[in-house]
Amino acid sequence: MKRTLILALLLAFIMPAALFAAAEAEAVEEEMVLNWNLGADPKTIDPGLNGATDGGDIIANTFEGLVVERNGVVKPGIAKSWDVSADGKTITFHLRESKWSDGSDLTAHDFEYAWKRALAPETASEYSWLWEYTNVVNSTAASMGEVPVDEVGVKALDDYTLEVKLVAPTPYFVSLTSFYHFGPVKQSAVEAGPEGAWAKDPSIYVSNGPFVLTSYVIGDGLTLEKNPYFWDAANVQIDKINVKFIDEASTAYTAYNAGDFDFLNDVPPAEVPKLIAENPEYYIFPLLGTYYYNFNMDLDMFQDANVRRALALSIDREQIVEVLAGGQVPAPGFVPPGFPDHNGEDFFETAGNYGIETDDSQFAEAKKLLAEAGYPDGKGFPKFVLMYNTSEGHKLVAEMVQEMWKTNLGLDVSLENQEWAVFQDTRKAGDYEVSRGGWITDFLDPSGLLAIFTEGNAYNDPNFNNPAYDAAMNRALTATTDAEHYEALYEAQDILMTELPVVPVYHYTDAMLSSPAVKGWSRSQLSGTDFRYATVNR
Amino acid sequence: MGRYFFRRFLYSLLTIWLIASVTFFMMHAIPGGPFTREKAIPDEILRVIEAKYNLDAPLYEQYFDYLKGLVTFDLGPSFQKVGTSVNDLIVAGFPNTAKVGFFAILAIIVIGVPVGIVSALKQNKPLDYIVMFGATLGVTIPSFVIATVYIYIFAGKLGWVPPFGLRNAVSYIGPMIALSGYSLSFVARLTRSSMLEILRADYIQTARANGLSEYSVIAKHAVKNAVIPVITYLGPTIAAIMTGSFVVERIFAIPGIGRYFVESVTNRDYTTIMAVTVLYATIYVFMVLLVDIAYALVDPRIRFEKEKA
Numbered sequence: 001m002k003r004t005l006i007l008a009l010l011l012a013f014i015m016p017a018a019l020f021a022a023a024e025a026e027a028v029e030e031e032m033v034l035n036w037n038l039g040a041d042p043k044t045i046d047p048g049l050n051g052a053t054d055g056g057d058i059i060a061n062t063f064e065g066l067v068v069e070r071n072g073v074v075k076p077g078i079a080k081s082w083d084v085s086a087d088g089k090t091i092t093f094h095l096r097e098s099k100w101s102d103g104s105d106l107t108a109h110d111f112e113y114a115w116k117r118a119l120a121p122e123t124a125s126e127y128s129w130l131w132e133y134t135n136v137v138n139s140t141a142a143s144m145g146e147v148p149v150d151e152v153g154v155k156a157l158d159d160y161t162l163e164v165k166l167v168a169p170t171p172y173f174v175s176l177t178s179f180y181h182f183g184p185v186k187q188s189a190v191e192a193g194p195e196g197a198w199a200k201d202p203s204i205y206v207s208n209g210p211f212v213l214t215s216y217v218i219g220d221g222l223t224l225e226k227n228p229y230f231w232d233a234a235n236v237q238i239d240k241i242n243v244k245f246i247d248e249a250s251t252a253y254t255a256y257n258a259g260d261f262d263f264l265n266d267v268p269p270a271e272v273p274k275l276i277a278e279n280p281e282y283y284i285f286p287l288l289g290t291y292y293y294n295f296n297m298d299l300d301m302f303q304d305a306n307v308r309r310a311l312a313l314s315i316d317r318e319q320i321v322e323v324l325a326g327g328q329v330p331a332p333g334f335v336p337p338g339f340p341d342h343n344g345e346d347f348f349e350t351a352g353n354y355g356i357e358t359d360d361s362q363f364a365e366a367k368k369l370l371a372e373a374g375y376p377d378g379k380g381f382p383k384f385v386l387m388y389n390t391s392e393g394h395k396l397v398a399e400m401v402q403e404m405w406k407t408n409l410g411l412d413v414s415l416e417n418q419e420w421a422v423f424q425d426t427r428k429a430g431d432y433e434v435s436r437g438g439w440i441t442d443f444l445d446p447s448g449l450l451a452i453f454t455e456g457n458a459y460n461d462p463n464f465n466n467p468a469y470d471a472a473m474n475r476a477l478t479a480t481t482d483a484e485h486y487e488a489l490y491e492a493q494d495i496l497m498t499e500l501p502v503v504p505v506y507h508y509t510d511a512m513l514s515s516p517a518v519k520g521w522s523r524s525q526l527s528g529t530d531f532r533y534a535t536v537n538r
Numbered sequence: 539m540g541r542y543f544f545r546r547f548l549y550s551l552l553t554i555w556l557i558a559s560v561t562f563f564m565m566h567a568i569p570g571g572p573f574t575r576e577k578a579i580p581d582e583i584l585r586v587i588e589a590k591y592n593l594d595a596p597l598y599e600q601y602f603d604y605l606k607g608l609v610t611f612d613l614g615p616s617f618q619k620v621g622t623s624v625n626d627l628i629v630a631g632f633p634n635t636a637k638v639g640f641f642a643i644l645a646i647i648v649i650g651v652p653v654g655i656v657s658a659l660k661q662n663k664p665l666d667y668i669v670m671f672g673a674t675l676g677v678t679i680p681s682f683v684i685a686t687v688y689i690y691i692f693a694g695k696l697g698w699v700p701p702f703g704l705r706n707a708v709s710y711i712g713p714m715i716a717l718s719g720y721s722l723s724f725v726a727r728l729t730r731s732s733m734l735e736i737l738r739a740d741y742i743q744t745a746r747a748n749g750l751s752e753y754s755v756i757a758k759h760a761v762k763n764a765v766i767p768v769i770t771y772l773g774p775t776i777a778a779i780m781t782g783s784f785v786v787e788r789i790f791a792i793p794g795i796g797r798y799f800v801e802s803v804t805n806r807d808y809t810t811i812m813a814v815t816v817l818y819a820t821i822y823v824f825m826v827l828l829v830d831i832a833y834a835l836v837d838p839r840i841r842f843e844k845e846k847a
Contacts, residue, residue, distance in 0.1 A: 044620045121586040126573070129580045144582045197621030218622065218630040219793030220703070246702055246791040250686060254694040255701040421570025421806055458580045 031239035034518065034536050036263040037252040041219050041245040046196035047183030048118035051126035057265065057528035059180040061224060061241070062207040064231075066093050066111065066162070069178035070522045070530065072338055072444065077178065078106065078208070078231070079162075088169025088480055093177075095160040098231040100186055101205075101212045108156035114185040115154050121145040127181045130442060133451070135170040135477075168478045171485055172445035179442055179526050184208055210236045210532035221245055230532075237520075237535045253513075262515040262536060265529075269393075272511070273325045281516055284327035286338050287508040288525055289440030290449065292331070293386070293401070294462040296433055297501050301382050306373040308500040313366035314408035317358040320400050321506050324393070330358035331504035333497055335446040335489075338525060342482035347446050351490060354497035363408045370409050378410030387416045388436035389423040397505065398436070427461050437461055440508060442526060446489050447476055453496060464501035546830070550823040557819040558608065558812065562601055565811050572617035572806045591617070593808075604812065614809040618802070624813045628795060632817075634704060635782035635794030641710055642718035642779050643772075650722045651768060654729025655761060661734060669726065676723025685716040685789040702791035709790075716786045721775050725768055733764040762836055769836065773829035777822040781814070 042055035047063050050056060066079035079093040098106045117123050119131045119139055131139035137153030153165030166173065176182065189198045189206040198204045200216045207213070210233070211224035224241040227233060244261070246252040249268045255261050267275060267282070275282040295302040295311075302308060317330035329337060332353035339347040356362070367377075375381040386402060388394040398415050405411045413434075418426060427435045439459065441448030452459040454470050469492055476488035496502075512529065514521065521534040573579055573587055588594045592603065607614055613624035657669040689712065693701035700709045736742060737760055745755045782796025795814060802810035 041619070043618055046621070049620055121583075122590065124587040124590040126579060126587070128586075129583050132580075143586075145586060193621065195615065195621040200621060217793065218619070218627060219797070244702075244791070245793075248788045248791060251689055251702050251789055251791050254689050257694060258697060258701055260701060420804065421574045422568070424574050425569040 032237055032536050034238050034241045034263065034531060034534070035244075035261045036241055036531075037244045037246050037255070037261050037265060039245065039252075039265050040247045044196045044199060045213070045222075046185065046190075046199035047180045048114060048123060048185055049125050049196045049199075050180055053528060054265075056180050056526075058222070058224075058243070059183060059209075060524055060528040060530045061209060061211045061532065062213060062227075063180065063183040063209040065179070065183045066095070066177040067174055069175055069444065069524050069526055072340070072525050074175045074178060074444070078111075078184070079177075082174060084174075089166045091164045091166070091173060092157075093162040093164070095162065096231060097160065098208065099229040101207050101227045101229050102186075103229055104186075105159070106184060106208050107159040108162040109159065110184045110186060111162050111182075112154050112156045113187050115182060116142075116149040116152055117185065117187075117190065118181055119143040119152065120149050125181070127442075130179075130181055133443065133448070134173060134176060135166045135168050137165040137167055169480050170477075171479075171482055172443050172447070175444040176442075178524065181442075211238075211241060219245060232532070236532050238531055241531060256513065256515070262518050263521075263529075264513040267511070267513050269326075275513065276325070276327065279513070281514045282511065283514065284509050284511045285523060285525075286329060286336060287440055287510045288336055288338055288444075288448070289438065289508040290331055290334055290336055290504050291328075291397070291506050291508060292334070292437045292439075292502045292504045294427070294432075294435045294437050294502050295500070296430060296435070297462045297464055298430055299433060301384065301433070304373045305499060306369045307375070307381075308503075310366040310369040310373070310409060311405065311411075312356055312500050312503045313362040313369070315401055315404050315503060315505065316360040317505055319360070320397055323396065323400065324506070326511060327509045328506040329509070331506050332356045332358055333493055334502070334504050335449055335493055336507035339444065339446050341486040341490075347486070347489070351493055354494070356497070366408060378412070381411055383412040383414065384433035385414050385416050386434045386436075387418065387423070387426065387432045389420045390417040394436055401505075430461075430463055435461065437502065438508070444525065446486075446493070447473070450489060450492050450496065451477075453501065462501035464496075464499070466495060466499060469495045469499070543827075546827055550827060553823050554816060554819050558605075558816050559601070561812060561815045562604060563597075565806075565808060566597055566600075568806075570806050572808060574806060591615070608812075608816065613813045616807060616810050618805045618807040618810065624809045627798065627810060628813060628817065631782075631793060631795035631798070634792055635787070635796055636780055637704070638710065638713045638717060638786075638792060638794065639776075639780040639782065641714045642721075643776055645714055645718045646722045646725050646775070646779075647772070650725030651729050651765065654726040654768075655733055655756075655764070657726065658730045658733035658737065658764075659756070666730075670730070673723040673726045676719045677727070679719065680785075681716045681719060681783065682785045682789060684719050685712065685786055688712045688715065689789065704792060713786055713790045713792060716790070717779060717783055721779070725771065728771060729764060729768055732767050733760060736760045736764045739763075766833065766837060769829055769832050773825040774822060777818065777825045780821055781818045 038054050038057060040054055042058060043052055044050050045055050045058045045062070047059050050059060064077045066077055068075050068077040078095055078098055080096045082091055082093045084091050095108055100106050118125050119128050119142055121143065128143040131143050138147050138151045139153070141147045142149045142152045155163050157163050164173070186206040189204050192198055192204040193201050202214050202216065205213045207227065208230070210227055210230045212227045213222060214225045215223040221242065221244040224243065226236055226239050230236060246255070249266045252261065252264055252266065253268050253271060256264050276284070295308055321328045321330050333348070333351050335347050335351060337346055337348040341347050341350060370378065386398055388398045395417065402413045402415055405413050426432055439449055439452060451457060451473060453462070453464045454460065454473050455465045472488050472492040472495060476485050476492060479485035479488060517536050517538050519535050522530050524530060571593065573584055579587065585594065592600065611625070613628070616622050616624050616627055619627065653669055657666045660666045689701055692699045692712065698708070699712060700706070703709060742755060742760055745759050782794045784796050784800040787794045787796040798810050798814045802814060
C-alpha cells in the first residue's frame with residue numbers, strides 16, 4: 001500500500017517535469033515573429049467553406065483573391081486589371097502570373113474551379129446563398145442543384161483570363177471578389193483532404209497568399225509562415241505568425257500585458273473604456289452592420305406608422321451607445337457609414353436622419369404621435385414583449401429600451417430572452433411582438449443591408465411587405481448606372497425609414513488591440529486583419 | 539464473483555445505451571440545428587446541406603446509423619469543425635483534459651483525505667478550525683472566481699506562472715487548484731465527519747481497551763472504515779473531473795474536451811454532443827463499478843454474491 005502511494009507521488013512530480021522539459025527547448029532565432037490571439041478555434045479556414053470572421057482573419061493572410069479590399073478601397077490582387085462590358089453584364093479579369101505555395105502555376109482555371117466548387121451543393125458551403133446576390137448567370141440555380149455547375153457563367157478563357165457573365169449589371173461585383181468565399185483553392189489539395197480537412201493539414205495545404213499554414217493543433221493554435229511563392233513576397237516582412245485560440249478575453253489580455261501577445265482580436269469588455277481613453281494602440285473600426293429591433297408587422301398593434309415612429313423617437317440611442325462604450329455609432333437609418341455613393345459621398349451622411357434624432361430631444365414629439373394614434377400616455381396600448389437572444393449585451397440594451405418606452409410613452413413592456421438557436425426559430429416563425437435583430441453585410445454596397453426587407457427575403461423578420469420598397473430595390477439591383485443604382489437605394493431607405501418596420505439602434509464596431517511594436521497592418525472591411533506588410537520591432 | 543461482474547458489465551452497457559438514446563432524441567427535439575445561423579441559410583441551401591450530412595433522413599434512421607457508428611467507434615464528422623471528425627476532436631483534447639484531471643484527482647485524495655483525518659483527530663482545536671474554514675471557502679467559492687483571481691495575481695501581477703496553456707509544470711498548478719478546489723474541500727469535510735463518527739464506535743473503544751497502539755487503532759481500524767463514504771463520493775467525481783470543466787479549460791486556455799460539453803449544445807453540434815455524453819457516461823459507469831469493487835476490498839462485510847446456504 002505504502003509503496004504504491006510513494007510511486008504515485010513520485011509520478012506526480014516526474015510527469016510534469018518531463019512535460020515541460022520538452023517545451024523549454026525553444027530555439028532563439030533572429031526572425032520576425034508575430035504572436036496573435038485569434039479567439040476561438042475557427043470552424044474552418046478553407047476559403048470556400050468559411051462563413052465566420054475568425055476563419056476570415058486567417059484566410060486574409062493566407063489567400064489572395066482577384067482583388068483585395070483594404071479599408072473599403074478595392075485594389076488589384078491576383079487580377080492585374082479587369083474590363084466591364086458596355087452593357088455591364090460581362091466582366092473580364094486579367095490575371096497576373098503567380099504561383100501556389102507549392103510552386104505550381106496559379107491560373108484562371110483555379111478560380112473557375114474554386115468558384116464552382118464553392119457554390120456546388122455537394123460542397124455544402126454555408127455561404128453558397130451569396131451567389132444569389134452576385135447575379136452570375138445560373139449561379140443561384142446551380143447552388144440549389146437545379147442546373148449543372150458547368151452552366152454557371154464563369155469561364156477561364158485562357159490561363160490568365162477569367163470571364164464572368166452576369167444577368168444584370170452589378171456594380172459591387174468586383175469588390176465582392178475580395179471576399180474570402182471567392183478565394184482560389186487548388187483542386188489537387190482540396191481533393192486530398194475532403195470537407196476542408198486539407199486546410200488544417202500542413203502536409204497537403206496549398207495557398208497563394210502572403211503566408212502558409214505550417215501547423216495546426218485543434219483547440220490550441222496554428223502557425224503561419226511566410227510564403228516564398230507569394231507574388232509580392234519581397235515586401236512581406238514577418239517570417240512567422242503564432243496564432244492562439246484563447247476565447248477567454250481576460251486570460252488573453254493578461255497574456256498580452258505579460259508580453260505573450262502582440263495582437264488581440266478581443267479584449268475584456270470591462271477594460272474597453274480605459275483602453276479607449278488611454279491606449280492609442282486600441283483601434284475601433286466601423287463594421288458594415290446595424291443593431292436593430294423588429295416590429296412584427298403582422299400584428300394589429302403595430303399597424304399604425306405613427307405608433308412605430310413614436311417608439312423609434314423615444315429611444316435615446318446616444319445614451320445606449322455611451323453605456324455600451326465600444327465606439328458604436330447611433331443609428332438614425334439602416335445603412336451604416338462606410339459606403340461611398342456614385343458621387344463619392346458617404347451614403348450614411350447623404351441619407352441624413354429622416355427627422356429622427358439620435359438623442360433625447362424628441363420625446364415630447366413621440367408622446368404626441370402616440371396620443372394622435374389614440375393612446376394618450378400609452379393608455380389602451382396592449383402590453384407587449386421585447387424578445388432578444390440570451391446575452392448580457394443584448395439584455396443591457398433591451399433594459400434601456402424598455403425603460404425609455406415606459407418613461408417616455410407610458411408603455412408596459414416586458415422582456416424575454418431565448419437561447420440563440422431557439423430565438424432564431426421564434427423570430428423566423430413571427431412568434432414575437434418586438435424582437436432583436438442584427439445584420440452585417442458581406443459586400444461593399446448598401447443593397448447588402450437593404451435587400452433583407454424585400455418581400456419573401458429569408459431575413460425579412462418584421463415581415464415588411466411594401467410594393468414601393470420592393471420596386472425601388474428591384475430598380476437598384478437592375479440599374480445600369482451607378483447613379484441610378486444609388487438613387488434607387490436612397491429611395492428605398494427613405495421608404496424604410498418612413499414606414500419603420502424596424503428601429504435601427506446603432507451601427508456595429510469592431511475593436512482590436514495591437515502592441516506598439518506592430519506597425520503597418522491593415523484591415524479589410526469584409527475579410528479581416530491583414531499582416532502582409534506589417535512589421536514587428538520589439 | 540465473475541458472474542456478478544459479467545452481469546454488472548451488461549447492466550453498464552444497458553445504462554450507456556439508455557443514456558445515449560435519451561440524449562439523442564432530446565437533442566433532436568430542441569429547436570435549431572447545426573446550421574442555425576445569425577445569417578439564416580436560405581431553406582433551399584439548408585436542405586442541400588442537410589441532405590449531405592444525412593440530417594434529412596427520418597429520425598429513427600439517423601438513430602440506427604448513430605448506434606452503428608457508436609459500436610464501431612466512428613463518431614462521425616463534427617459540424618462545428620468541418621473536415622475534422624469527432625474522433626479527432628476527442629483524441630486531440632482528451633489527453634490534455636485527462637492530464638490536468640489526473641493531478642486534480644491526485645490532489646483530492648492525497649491532500650483531502652489526510653487533512654480530514656488530522657482535522658478529526660484535532661477536533662475543536664485551532665488546526666481543526668483553520669482546516670474547516672478553508673474547506674468551507676473551497677466549497678463555496680466557484681471555480682471561475684478561483685481561476686480568474688489566480689491568473690490575475692500569479693500570472694498578471696507577479697508573473698510567476700504562464701497566463702495560459704499547459705506549457706510547463708508550474709502551469710498545471712492553477713488548473714489543478716481550480717478543478718479540485720470544491721471536491722478537495724468536500725472530501726476533507728466528509729473524511730472528518732466520517733472519522734469522527736467511527737472514532738466513537740464501540741469497536742474502536744474495544745481496540746483501544748485491548749491495548750493496541752493509537753497508531754494502529756487509527757491507521758488500521760478507523761481510517762479504513764472512515765474512507766468508505768469518500769470512495770462512494772470519489773467515483774462520480776473522478777468521472778466528472780476526468781472529462782474536464784468548461785470554465786476551467788476556457789479560463790486557462792487548455793485545449794481539452796471540457797469546452798465541448800457546453801459549446802456542442804450551443805452550436806447544436808449533434809455528433810459532438812453525443813460523443814462527449816457517451817464518453818462521460820462510460821467513464822461514470824466504469825467508476826461506479828470500480829467503487830463497488832473498492833467497497834469489497836475495504837469492507838469485508840460487503841459480498842458480491844449471496845452466501846450459500
